[in-house]
Each structure stands twice: as C-alpha cells, then as structure tokens.
Amino acid sequence: MKKILASILLVSLLQSCGRESMEEINTDPNSYYTTVPSSVLTYAQKQLADYVTTPNVNINNFRLTMQYWQETTYIDESQYNFSTRNVSDQVWNYMYVRVLKNLDQARKLILAYQPTATEQAGWPKQMKNQLAIIDLQQAYAFQILVDTYGDIPYTEALDIDVHPLPKYDSGKDIYASLINRVKQDLANLDTTGKTFASGEKYYNGDISKWKKFGNSLLLKLGIGIADSDAALAQSTVQAAIAGGVFASKADDCVLAYLASPNYSQLYANLVASNRNDYVLGKTLVDYMNDSNDVRRDLYMQKNVHYLAGSVTNVTGSTITFTPADPAPAVAPKVGDDVYVMPNTKVGTITSISGNSFTLSGYVPGSVVEENDLGFSYYYKGGTIGAKSSFNSNTRVGTFAYTTTTPGILLNYTEVAFYLAEASARWGIGAAPAVAYTNAVTASFLQWGKTAADATAYLTTHPYDATNWKKSLGEQAWVAMYDQPTTSFNFWRRLDYPILLPAAGAVSDANNKVPVRLKYPVTEQSTNPTNYNAGSSAIGGDFLYTKVFWDKN
Numbered sequence: 001m002k003k004i005l006a007s008i009l010l011v012s013l014l015q016s017c018g019r020e021s022m023e024e025i026n027t028d029p030n031s032y033y034t035t036v037p038s039s040v041l042t043y044a045q046k047q048l049a050d051y052v053t054t055p056n057v058n059i060n061n062f063r064l065t066m067q068y069w070q071e072t073t074y075i076d077e078s079q080y081n082f083s084t085r086n087v088s089d090q091v092w093n094y095m096y097v098r099v100l101k102n103l104d105q106a107r108k109l110i111l112a113y114q115p116t117a118t119e120q121a122g123w124p125k126q127m128k129n130q131l132a133i134i135d136l137q138q139a140y141a142f143q144i145l146v147d148t149y150g151d152i153p154y155t156e157a158l159d160i161d162v163h164p165l166p167k168y169d170s171g172k173d174i175y176a177s178l179i180n181r182v183k184q185d186l187a188n189l190d191t192t193g194k195t196f197a198s199g200e201k202y203y204n205g206d207i208s209k210w211k212k213f214g215n216s217l218l219l220k221l222g223i224g225i226a227d228s229d230a231a232l233a234q235s236t237v238q239a240a241i242a243g244g245v246f247a248s249k250a251d252d253c254v255l256a257y258l259a260s261p262n263y264s265q266l267y268a269n270l271v272a273s274n275r276n277d278y279v280l281g282k283t284l285v286d287y288m289n290d291s292n293d294v295r296r297d298l299y300m301q302k303n304v305h306y307l308a309g310s311v312t313n314v315t316g317s318t319i320t321f322t323p324a325d326p327a328p329a330v331a332p333k334v335g336d337d338v339y340v341m342p343n344t345k346v347g348t349i350t351s352i353s354g355n356s357f358t359l360s361g362y363v364p365g366s367v368v369e370e371n372d373l374g375f376s377y378y379y380k381g382g383t384i385g386a387k388s389s390f391n392s393n394t395r396v397g398t399f400a401y402t403t404t405t406p407g408i409l410l411n412y413t414e415v416a417f418y419l420a421e422a423s424a425r426w427g428i429g430a431a432p433a434v435a436y437t438n439a440v441t442a443s444f445l446q447w448g449k450t451a452a453d454a455t456a457y458l459t460t461h462p463y464d465a466t467n468w469k470k471s472l473g474e475q476a477w478v479a480m481y482d483q484p485t486t487s488f489n490f491w492r493r494l495d496y497p498i499l500l501p502a503a504g505a506v507s508d509a510n511n512k513v514p515v516r517l518k519y520p521v522t523e524q525s526t527n528p529t530n531y532n533a534g535s536s537a538i539g540g541d542f543l544y545t546k547v548f549w550d551k552n
Contacts (some may be wrong), residue, residue, distance in 0.1 A: 036109055037113070039199060040064045040103075041359035055266045056265065060485065069279065069280060070278070075504070079385050100141050111409050129193050132186075132188040133196070139182050148517050151171050151538050152174070189207050202253050223421055227552065230425075234425075238428060264404065266399075279388050281384055285300070287497070291461065295447050295478070299446045303343045303394060305375060310322045317360070319357050319358075340374075347359030349375070417479065432463060443478070466475075477491060492546070499513045500513075515545070516546070
C-alpha cells in the first residue's frame with residue numbers, strides 16, 4: 001500500500017498545483033504554503049465529488065446496483081462482475097489516495113505554515129477553521145469507505161512511512177470515532193475567524209455553511225447506525241438537530257462543475273466519451289410509471305415512441321401508413337408529436353383521418369415511404385442485467401448530458417429523509433407523517449417540480465405508520481436517483497425497495513443483490529496478514545457479507 005500511496009500522491013500533488021493560477025500561488029510573497037494547502041484541497045474536493053457522482057463502470061457502479069440504470073452493451077457490472085475492471089482497487093485508490101491522502105497533506109501544510117506578522121493575531125482561529133473543514137471531509141470519506149467495504153484501515157491508514165501495511169479497524173469503532181471527530185470539528189469552527197482565502201470549492205470557506213454541513217454529516221452518521229447501536233444513534237441525531245442541520249436547498253453541499261474542461265462526470269461519461277452505454281433500468285421506470293411520477297421528465301428523456309405503422313404515402317403534410325400489428329397501447333390524438341423511428345421528430349398531428357396524420361411543422365422530404373412512423377412517447381426501462389438497446393429504451397435525462405450539472409455530496413433532500421427516519425424511529429422532531437411529507441416534497445422541489453406536484457403524488461403514496469421502512473425506503477430510493485452511493489445505504493438500512501438480483505448475476509453474488517464491495521486484489525497480495533484479519537472479522541470477503549450496521 002505504501003508504494004501505491006506514495007506514487008499516486010506525487011501525481012496528485014503535481015496535478016493539483018497545476019490547477020491554481022500563478023497569481024494565486026504568489027498571493028503571499030513570503031511563503032508558497034499560503035496557497036499550496038488550498039491547491040491540494042481543491043484537488044481533493046474535485047476527486048471526492050467526482051467519485052460520488054461518476055457513472056464510470058471502472059469506479060462507481062451504484063447506479064447499476066440500485067437498478068436506476070442498465071448497461072446497453074457491456075453488462076459485466078450490471079451482473080455484479082466488479083472483478084474484471086478491478087473496481088474495488090479503483091475505489092480504494094480514489095478514496096485513500098486522491099481524497100484522504102491529499103486532505104491529509106493539506107492538513108500537514110496548514111500545521112507547518114508560519115503566519116506573517118499581519119496574520120499572527122488571527123492565525124489560531126483561522127488554522128482551527130481550516131483544520132476542521134479538512135477533517136469534516138475526511139470523516140465524510142471514511143464513512144463512505146466503511147459503508148462500502150466494512151472494516152477498513154483507519155488509525156494507521158494515512159501514515160505510510162510508519163504503517164506501510166496498515167491494520168484494519170472495525171467499522172463500529174470507526175463510526176464511533178467519526179462521530180467524536182465531527183463533534184470536535186463543530187466545536188472548533190468559529191465564525192469570527194477566517195478560513196481558506198481560496199481553493200475551497202464547496203462553500204467558498206463559509207463557516208456557517210460548514211457548521212450546517214458538519215451537523216448534517218453528524219445526522220447521517222447517527223442514522224447510519226440506528227439498527228446497530230440505537231442509543232448512540234439517537235443521541236448523535238439529537239445533537240445534530242440541536243446544532244442545526246440543512247433546512248433548505250440553499251444549504252446543499254455540491255461541487256459546481258464548469259462548462260470546460262472540468263465538466264461534470266455525468267457529461268464526461270455520457271457525452272465526452274462519445275459512447276451510449278446506459279439507459280434507464282426497468283425497476284425504476286416501472287415504479288415511476290405505476291406512480292405516474294411527474295419527476296420522470298427530469299430523470300428520463302422522451303425518446304421511446306409508440307409505433308403507428310409503416311409509411312405508404314406522403315402527400316403534402318399528410319402521411320398515410322399501414323397500422324402496426326399489434327396496435328399501440330394508446331391511440332394517437334391531435335397534438336401528439338410524430339417521429340420517424342427511432343427518434344426524429346417530423347411534426348405535430350393537427351388532424352387524423354383513418355390511417356393518415358396531417359402534421360404541422362412538417363418539412364417536405366423528412367418522411368418517405370417505408371419509414372416506421374411513431375407518435376407521442378412512453379417510458380421503458382432495460383431489463384436489469386441484460387443488454388438493453390439504446391434506441392429502444394428510455395435514456396437518462398438531459399441533466400446528465402449537461403456540462404455544469406452540480407455534483408451532490410450531501411443535500412437537503414437527503415437530510416429531510418434522515419429527519420423523517422428519526423421521527424419514525426424515535427419520535428424526534430416533526431410528526432412522522434409530516435416529516436415524510438417534507439422529505440418527499442424536498443425531492444420534488446430539488447428537481448424543479450412544485451409543492452402542489454408533491455401533494456398530488458402523496459395522495460397515492462401516503463405515509464404508512466405500520467410499515468414506515470417501506471414508505472421511507474421506497475421514496476428515498478426514488479429521491480436519491482442522482483445520489484446512488486447514498487441510495488445504497490438507505491436500501492441496506494431500510495430493506496426497501498425489494499430489489500431482485502440481476503439476470504445473469506455472477507456466482508460471487510450468491511443470487512443476491514450485492515451489499516458491499518469485496519476488498520481490493522492489491523490488498524490481498526501486498527497486505528495479506530491484515531487483509532485476512534479484516535476479512536475474517538466481517539464474516540468473509542464476499543459481495544453478500546453485510547457491513548456491521550446492516551442488521552436485517
């Protein structure tokens with residue numbers, strides 16, 4: 001592990017320093033350390049946001065595991081084959097090296113910094129603020145690692161000179177430590193002091209927002225262990241709420257991606273890659289269709305159309321066709337858009353006569369005889385685990401094809417569902433039905449829908465006090481569509497929705513949807529003693545071994 005960390009850290013530092021302009025690097029002529037910590041921080045923040053948002057099959061497959069998306073051509077990861085691409089090794093390196101080790105380097109640079117005479121008086125507060133912000137992000141990253149693998153290197157993880165082969169600490173102990181760390185970070189944050197002058201990309205150094213983030217992270221940690229340590233979970237949740245968690249979308253922790261070159265990881269993998277690798281998954285599409293969920297037009301594109309038939313004649317803007325057999329599920333109507341299949345719009349129906357459409361907006365020559373003619377649209381998901389045509393299944397919404405779609409690390413919708421869970425479990429805060437309504441409404445608002453849309457949806461999806469885990473689990477699953485790593489936690493903790501294993505699932509999955517990633521192959525070969533101890537402690541290094549807090 002030592003060689004891996006050292007070599008990648010060097011590359012990371014060189015890359016991160018290159019992202020800062022020379023003007024920023026020379027802000028303080030007395031010491032380059034004034035900007036180097038923020039340069040390293042910028043790099044680590046970008047890497048952390050990239051990890052939780054990327055759909056790259058080499059790195060993060062939780063959109064597939066949670067059955068939001070399905071692969072079109074190469075279906076290994078849909079079938080839980082994470083070995084061919086060494087996915088576990090990639091995640092391990094992303095989190096330990098690109099994120100945690102760079103954050104730790106920023107910490108060391110802050111501690112080593114010698115303030116100028118003019119900075120001397122305010123430096124103690126500024127240093128504590130900077131260190132607290134760094135540590136909160138490390139806590140966030142370590143929680144991801146525990147939730148992904150179980151027991152992991154923690155106390156010895158970042159000192160590769162002293163501990164080149166780090167031991168594995170128990171997930172339970174790590175959670176307890178993270179809770180204490182976050183509480184101390186919150187105590188250290190001081191709104192009367194300065195923080196990073198530049199380079200902090202989530203909140204631009206706003207201490208009040210970092211306080212809300214810290215309390216919201218504390219809430220997340222507390223809820224995470226609700227089934228394994230109810231007493232600690234409840235006290236942690238109460239402390240978080242008392243401290244002040246996210247209260248609206250304005251509090252969201254996101255990375256604002258740029259138009260170029262640092263565009264979103266969704267855009268990088270769906271557009272810049274020049275590939276068509278993903279469509280919506282049948283599990284999500286069927287659920288949202290059954291609910292007539294108005295969020296579909298944001299989650300999905302309208303690229304699948306009903307087949308009217310095969311064109312036999314075009315006269316002016318009137319198109320005649322032989323009707324499809326079998327007939328489409330719905331009849332065409334005036335106002336429907338018409339397409340040359342699979343997805344080229346040619347006009348809008350103004351009148352229908354038998355097997356003929358007259359169109360407005362029609363351009364002569366855009367339809368010819370024997371074209372397959374479609375109309376309107378519907379949503380159709382690819383079978384989970386099976387090759388699914390890019391043209392015949394619903395595509396991912398246009399938000400994923402946009403360069404600047406923000407990368408979400410923690411947002412109000414997520415927090416609202418934690419508050420609803422705290423209410424359902426322990427009677428904390430608003431009444432359970434009210435908290436549930438708040439959470440679902442937050443998701444609708446997040447996606448640009450209205451409170452009225454949410455109210456209409458809730459009439460057919462009311463809170464069920466007799467099975468609150470089902471109510472919260474299913475709605476959190478839909479809401480966390482663009483936060484698949486978080487969704488994976490909700491699903492394991494609440495046991496809803498009920499997900500069936502993918503078609504053709506690898507034998508390693510034991511005919512189940514995976515509940516963790518296996519440890520990296522490199523750990524088996526370079527750190528075998530500690531790997532074996534860690535594997536034994538969790539009950540075996542399998543995709544179906546549950547992490548310590550996953551009790552049902």
